[in-house]
Amino acid sequence: MSVSVVWFKRDLRVSDHPALVEAIKGPYPVICIFNLEPERLDRADVDPIHIEWELDCLTELRSSLESIGGALQFNFGQVTEQLSLLHETYDIKHLYSNEETGLQWSWDRDKSVATWCSAHDVEFTEFPTNGVIRKLGTRDHWKKHRDARVSAEQVNAPMSMDSPKGFTSNEIHSMERLGLKPRLLFERPLPGEKAALNVLYSFLDERGRTYRKDMSSPKTGWDACSRLSPYLAAGCITIRQILHHTRRKQKKVKVNPRSKENLGWTSSLSSFQSRLAWHCHFIQRLESEATMDVIALNPELDGHLAREMNAERYAVWSQGKTGWPFFDACMRSLIATGWINFRMRAMLQSVASYTLWLPWTDTGLHLARCFLDYEPGIHWSQVHMQSGVTGINSIRAYSVLKQSTDQDPDGDFIRTWVEELRDLPKEHIHEPWLMSDEQQKNFNCIIGEDYPSPIVDEKTARKEGVSKSYSAKSKPESKQRSLVVYDVHGSRKRR
Ligand SMILES: Cc1cc2nc3c(=O)[nH]c(=O)nc-3n(C[C@H](O)[C@H](O)[C@H](O)COP(=O)(O)OP(=O)(O)OC[C@H]3O[C@@H](n4cnc5c(N)ncnc54)[C@H](O)[C@@H]3O)c2cc1C
Incomplete structure (x- = not known):
């Protein structure tokens, strides 16, 4: 039997889904598939929270598809192998999917699918779904294209669809079956x-x-x-x-x-x-630039920065045990909930890169694993920006103390997430290491025992990081590369 196949990836919905709608409009019954690649489970930027979220959203998608007469096949394996298996039963005429912008592995996967399709005489069509323009040369006219795309009419959810007779949904693998231990998040949003x-x-x-x-x-x-x-x-x-x-x-x-x-x-x-x-x-x-997780947009500048891994600093930074209350509260709250606001994400990254001088590749991976909303394009761009490795953005190193007093003046957020400091009054909550021995005793918090001493002097270390960054940015090779970075990636709003 001849069929069309819709390949769902990071587009787990039925509304505004051009690939699904175009497949339904075509002459063949439609099979929907989702493919989880085993290699994803081993990737350093993937955490069980991501897989569980995806599986739960997928379960919702399956119900939506079934409610309009469709079905969803869940596969665990290489997508080309799964397509070959499906092709043994059905004569796949057309493969539809939406464009995905991901890291190199997802580009390679999509290319292998295109190769498989041409080898098996299957037509392969991909659709854009956001303001990202494939094969864009310079940024000069990007905004115009983006605005047109995102202002276009939405594609309505299909009311019904025709699946091949006898084709039904299979079971979506559980976390246990995938060999993954779920990591429960506090107040995780509902999926779908x-x-x-x-x-x-x-x-x-x-x-x-x-x-x-x-x-x-x-x-x-x-x-x-x-x-x-x-x-x-x-x-x-x-x-x-x-x-x-x-x-x-x-x-x-x-x-x-x-x-x-x-x-x-x-x-x-x-x-x-x-x-x-x-x-x-x-x-x-x-x-x-699909390699933004490993190569800085401005590699010359990054080379001059020469940040180095320091296991002790990385451990306290990633666990929220730096001895800076507000920083620790933000990191612990992120680990517990999978979300934190933009300003605090910027602070977490900038403290790693400027104050602690840790390599952005490693610290960026830790944050990627913590964010339930991990979106490689936004994430690695922001990691680069907050680490000063683009050459086209201003150097901005956040002061933890300033953020602490501005964003949490009474210390409520700190007390919520850093239990050791729960008895501290407002006057000591931002800089508990300044308390006298007696005050530490009175407030049940001995610095260095109950709560760590600051890992480094924050102000001195930050200033040193900023100064080294300005020096690296001013090197001729860094400046030369910045011109190229601006041409390809720079916002045209401000020069
Ligand atoms: C180091 C770092 C890493 C980040 N990693 C991610 C990530 O992996 N995934 C992610 O979605 N966002 C990331 N962000 C951007 C931003 O922090 C989040 O998009 C935002 O906090 C998500 O919450 P929200 O949906 O309530 O955002 P809102 O403020 O309500 O914004 C709505 C949407 O706009 C977009 N948006 C908001 N701020 C930004 C921004 N600064 N850059 C690009 N898009 C933005 C997002 O899609 C967001 O969902 C990162 C920021 C930093 C500093």
């Missing part, structure tokens, strides 16, 4: 496409009102940020869908922006839309 829409609605109905003002603190950001990132990473929702609803809200607000009901929304919606544009801007970088 419907949950993604509910999160978007709750943001646009109320939570997002204070987005602009509250996004920078890890306390207020938990509710005020959209929290859509894990859904975007698994493809349960698209940027186009989010923008569509956001613009509708914006139109409503514009009618009477000063009314009590619309208070706060104008600036929050505008900030939110800028971030949605950054999403595609950064993934576009990975689209042109």
